[in-house]
Structure formats: C-alpha cells, structure tokens
Amino acid sequence: MNRGLEWKVLIVGLIVIVAPLLIFSGCAKKQVIKPETTEGAQATGTSEGAGAGAKGEEGKLPEEGKIGEEKLGEEALKGEALISKIQEEIVDINFEFDQFVLTDTARQKLSKNASILSKYPDVKVLIEGHCDERGTEEYNLALGERRANAAKDYLVTLGINDSRLSTISYGEEKPLDPEHSEVAWAKNRRANFAIVTK
C-alpha cells in the first residue's frame, strides 16, 4: 500500500517538475526575438513579440506546434515576423562619453547592419540616439541626435538609401540599463535601430 503511494507521489512529482521545464524550454526556443526597440526599461522579462502565442495552458501543446508550422511554411517572411528577424540580426552601436564620433567597432557593426538592411530593401529603420544619464537633459537630447545622425550618415555612405532611414533622439530618457555605473553608462551611450514596417 505504502509503496504504491510512494511511487504515485514520485511520478506525480516528476510530472510536476519536468513538464513545466519542457514547456518552458520550448517557449524559450521560440522566443528568440529580442525587442530592443524603444522600451529600454521594459526590455527585461518575457518577450511579447510574435512568440507570445506559445504562452498557453499546459494541455494545449499540439496547437503550439500548428502555429509554428504555419510560420515556417511561408516562402518569405512578412510583417511582424520579418521585422523580428531583422531586429534580431541588427546590432546597437556604442559611443564614448560626450562623443558622437563613430569608433572602429561602431563602424564595423554599422557595416554588418548595412549588409543586413541591403538584403531587405523594403524595410525602413528608425535610428534612436541615446546618452548616459550624465549631462544635462537638453544637451543630451542634442547629443543623442548627433549620434543617431552619425549612424545614419554612415549607413548612407554604405549604400543604404537615405529615404529608408529616419532618426530620433531620446537623450538620457530611455536607458537600457538603469544602474548608475560605468558599465551601465557604456551600454546606455548608444544608437539602436528600430525596424519599422514600410
């Protein structure tokens, strides 16, 4: 009697522990989209991108597979899925303190971004310039704009059509990392590239 009960407990226990792990790892694989777009502060936590549909109840695993199949069945990616894919490949560039001059690393990253963008001639990009929190708000808004413009100008020299690129500066208003440290500041001095629908 007792033994039987122990086994039952063990099996139920295993299901309870393993099932969520399986489901969770499934989700994690699907949620490869990093929405590093505009909401710096909200970029942590679970993604709300295209993969959000996978977040369901435990009993609905088959449906999840169906959604995945549909997407893979498409010949070319469209709409949000396409945006997510490009967004995933494209990278931020960083700047030195109080500088808008492109570093060697920044130029390399921009070359990579340019080659990605040239593969998708229909998408447009909003380049967002950001600063770390040191400095006055107005000055940083101007500095962030210079950073966005520097990135834009370089992409144009690399052959990306000017009409596909727009800029906005958020100054110090949208830090990627809200900490007050050299590490956080270095991350926050950036230009990022938000893919927008055409």
Added chain:
Amino acid sequence: MIIRIEKKITQILILILVISFFVFNTEIWPKVYIDINAPSVKKFPIAISELKSLSNLPDEKKSGSAVRDTLSADLDFSGFFSIVDVKNFPSNYNEEGITGQEIDFKKWTFTGAELLIKGAILQKGDSVSVEMRLFDITQGQFITGKKYNGKTGDLRKIAHKFSNEILLKLSGTQGVFDTKIAFVSNETGNKEIYLMDYDGFNIYRLTSNKSINLAPNWSPDGKKLIYSSFKTNSQKLYLLDLMLFKETNLSDRKGLNLGGAWCRDNNRIAVTLSVKGNSDIFTMSPDGSNPKRLTDNFSIDVSPSWSPDGKWLAFTSSRSGTPQIYIMDSDGGSLRRLTFEGNYNASPCWSPKGDKIAFASQQNGLFDICIINIDGSDLKRFTYNSGNNESPSWSPDGRFIAFSSTRTGMSKIYIMNSNGSNQRLVGATKGNESNPSWSPVINTNN
C-alpha cells in the same frame, strides 16, 4: 570764468538740497522698511496675532489658524522677518480688536515685535471672508490692510496674497508668495508636467499623455507654459494656455524642438531647433512662425536664456570641445565665451536683475549649481557633495533659485537663497522631479 563756476556750484548745491528734502522727509517719501538690495538684512521682528473668529465656530478657527500658519511660513521664508511667537503672551493679546483704535500698541512693544499683523475670519459653508491689517508697533501706525473673499480651498492663496502685500508695502518690491513652479515628475511612471506653489503645496499635474514631457517654461504673463513632449513619437514643442486649458503646437519642425524661453521685451521665443541638421539656437514669434537662426555651427548649441532686457542670450555650446556657457546678442552677434573653469558647464539661467547667470557645472562627475557675473568674474559654487544639482531657475524677484538635486537619492526640487544659503526641499511628489521653472509674478487683479 570764476563767476561761472560759482554759479554752477550754487546750482548743484540747490539741486542736492531739493533731492535731500525729498529723500529724508518721511512725510512725503513713504518709509522703506526693507532695502531689498542690501547685502545683509536686519530681520524685522513681526508678531502675527491669531485671526479673530467672527462666528466663533471650530471650523472657522481652524481656517484662521491655516491662514496664520501660511502667512508665518511665507514671511519666514522671505528672510526679512523673524516671527515673534505670541502663544505665550496673555490671551488678551489675541482677543483684542483688530483695528488701529482697538489695539494697545504699548502692550505689543513687550513682545519685542516691531510689526504686527491682525486679522479676522468669517466662514459660511465653503465661503470665507478674511480681513488683515499690518501695523507698525513702535509708531502705533497702520501700514496696510486688505479684505479677501474666497472659498475654504483658497486659504493658502489668501495668506500668500497678504504676504505679497506686506512685502510690497515694506520694500516697494513685488513678493513671490503667489508664484508657482512648473516642473517634471515621474510620479505616475511617466515624465509629466506639474505645477506647485512656490512652497511645494497645491501640486497639480498638467499633462497626462503617458509619454516623456520635458522642460516647462513660462510665458512672460505667467498664463501659458511651453514644454517639449514625445507624445506623438517625435519630439515637439507645445504651448499650453493655463487659463483656457487649451494646447497648441508651437513647433513640430524636423528634429529637435527644445527649450522655449519667451522674452517679455521683444516678444520672441528662443528655442533649440535642429531643422538644419544640427542643433542651433533660433528665435521665433510667439505662434512659432518666423524663425530666425542665431547660431550656425557644427557643434551642439542648446538651452538659450534671455537677459531681462531681451538684448542678450546665454546658451550652452560645445564649440570649444566641451559644453560651456556663451553669450551672444539677440541677432547672434557679439559672441563671447563666459565659462572657462571645468569641462561641463550648461543650463544657463539669466538673473532677473541681469547681473548674474546661474548654471550647472560638472565637478568630479557630479553637477553643482554655480553662479557667475556676466563679465565672467566672481564664479561661485553653491552646492557641494550633494549628488547632482541641476536646472537652476531664478525667482522673479531674483532672491531665490529653484533647482533639482539628487542629494537624498531621488531627484527632488529644492529652493535656495540667491547667495546659496538656506537650501530646502520643496518638491513633494512621490516621483523623481526635474526641470523646475519659476513663474513670473502673475497678476490676477483681485
């Protein structure tokens, strides 16, 4: 020749005699109790009697105390008065009448006070009527009196108005007690524009667009506010009419639309625009039209602030390699650099008297509030080792500076005297506060 000189001398002597007659004859010239420009002021001991409750009801007494407390806080804040506590004096001090004939001035001399405020309050429902009088105890003389009618919600306002009246009569200068401070707070989770009284009371949120709103700036009449907002996913400048609560788009040019310093004298608004591809200082008409470019430089130019006569502008520029304060005339000419110490000086704010500029200066990675004469002399630092201190804004009488400080961790609005003394917290929202902008004296004619 000699006769001529003698004639001149006698003419000058007569002129001096005439002038001194007017200056020293207090019968003709009103007595000036407070010299607002004196470097150090003697504090006037002033007694504030409890307000007489005319219907003698508890709520009315409470309202009377509220008026008295606000009056006391105002006068203390001004730095011109020491408040004499009349609580420990016999009850007949407070119970006596409120007019000149009813007051026993001899009795009041024992309090050590030289000035006396007497008042009465009548409250019916939510309507209040308050009458207040100011007396010179030593001369047994009436100085001024006012009667105010309003609602119970106006008690602080009524007290502020009488505080202004007192300062006006004693110094000849308009007080700042019914001025306001516009600022930014992220109390709701978003940076929105707020208003508060100069003393931190009556907090009111003006915007609720859930985006990023920045840098409020007053119109010269104090009835409109200019501010920057990202509420449409691009950064634009708006003009909010505080009387009609109507908002108009002031500048939605491509790129930055920042600042909005509105000059009374030339009726031009100085702004930062980057429509030409790089942030430069422009002036424009109050409706946003007719822009005129004042700087044309590859560097960053931001944060224009007018001299009170509208002939000059101070602004921040990185043209020397680091952000520094510069001054130019209203056409963009006669440019000169003002600050040379430190490698980050920004956010200039020209004093109402025109002689000084307050700004934020970065020292060892942190910002402090500094002040400098417009000829570049006499640089002074007013904050030390107290987090980041930014965005100085002068009170309209030039006697105080509002600023933001992170000295307690969060960013909050503080006020200090214009010599840097008496720094005190006034911001009372739950969020981080920034960008204080002190209103002009608002004339509401009542």
